[in-house]
Amino acid sequence: MTLPNPYDYRDPFAGVSPLFVERWSPRAFDSTPIDPDTLQRVMDAARWSPSCFNEQPWRFHTATDATFDQFVELLQEGNRGWAQHAGVIGFLSVLTRFRHNGKANASAELDCGAAWMAMSLQARMEGLYTHAMAGIDHAAADRYFGLDGEQQRVLIGFVIGYPADRGQLPDNLRQREQPSARKPLAEIWQRY
Numbered sequence: 001m002t003l004p005n006p007y008d009y010r011d012p013f014a015g016v017s018p019l020f021v022e023r024w025s026p027r028a029f030d031s032t033p034i035d036p037d038t039l040q041r042v043m044d045a046a047r048w049s050p051s052c053f054n055e056q057p058w059r060f061h062t063a064t065d066a067t068f069d070q071f072v073e074l075l076q077e078g079n080r081g082w083a084q085h086a087g088v089i090g091f092l093s094v095l096t097r098f099r100h101n102g103k104a105n106a107s108a109e110l111d112c113g114a115a116w117m118a119m120s121l122q123a124r125m126e127g128l129y130t131h132a133m134a135g136i137d138h139a140a141a142d143r144y145f146g147l148d149g150e151q152q153r154v155l156i157g158f159v160i161g162y163p164a165d166r167g168q169l170p171d172n173l174r175q176r177e178q179p180s181a182r183k184p185l186a187e188i189w190q191r192y
């Protein structure tokens with residue numbers, strides 16, 4: 001049996017902005033530093049995201065040169081090898097309660113996802129790519145940033161960087177280094 005080519009399922013409708021379609025999550029990064037103004041624009045894009053009660057429950061934590069290696073240590077083994085080559089490494093944490101009444105904010109993670117995507121798309125506009133990582137040591141990351149794990153906790157790690165030749169990756173990752181497939185629109189959009 002012939003396996004389907006994943007590119008068969010990268011079939012955006014005409015008119016969908018390439019900004020969306022050309023975003024993907026590479027693992028081959030070159031360690032060219034990201035200039036501070038560019039990084040500031042990338043992070044600032046997150047700030048304009050919508051959130052329930054305008055809570056803005058996202059918090060981004062990025063490493064400096066002094067802490068870069070410590071951040072890498074907070075990743076799971078499988079992510080460390082490739083992520084350490086990106087220009088910027090960071091973590092995204094969530095504030096889980098509303099400031100105005102202290103109640104649980106059921107939408108906080110959704111809001112963080114929106115902020116993450118805004119940041120990722122601004123990165124694309126700057127010639128950069130992002131890659132999110134759930135594969136982190138969550139408890140160690142919470143401890144590192146002094147978070148209690150309940151009112152505020154780390155959701156994901158991430159990198160931002162310039163793309164590099166996939167040849168720098170080990171075999172197993174090199175084969176996967178391509179934009180991934182998408183479900184058909186009809187599967188994710190139902191009209192009633």
Ligand SMILES: Cc1cc2nc3c(=O)[nH]c(=O)nc-3n(C[C@H](O)[C@H](O)[C@H](O)COP(=O)(O)O)c2cc1C
Binds near residue numbers: 156
């Ligand atoms: C919340 C989240 C967690 C992820 N965790 C990891 C991870 O730990 N390691 C990894 O290599 N990729 C990780 N990814 C990348 C996904 O595998 C990737 O986004 C997905 O396959 C879709 O591909 P694309 O982003 O290239 O379009 C994660 C993505 C998201 C959004």
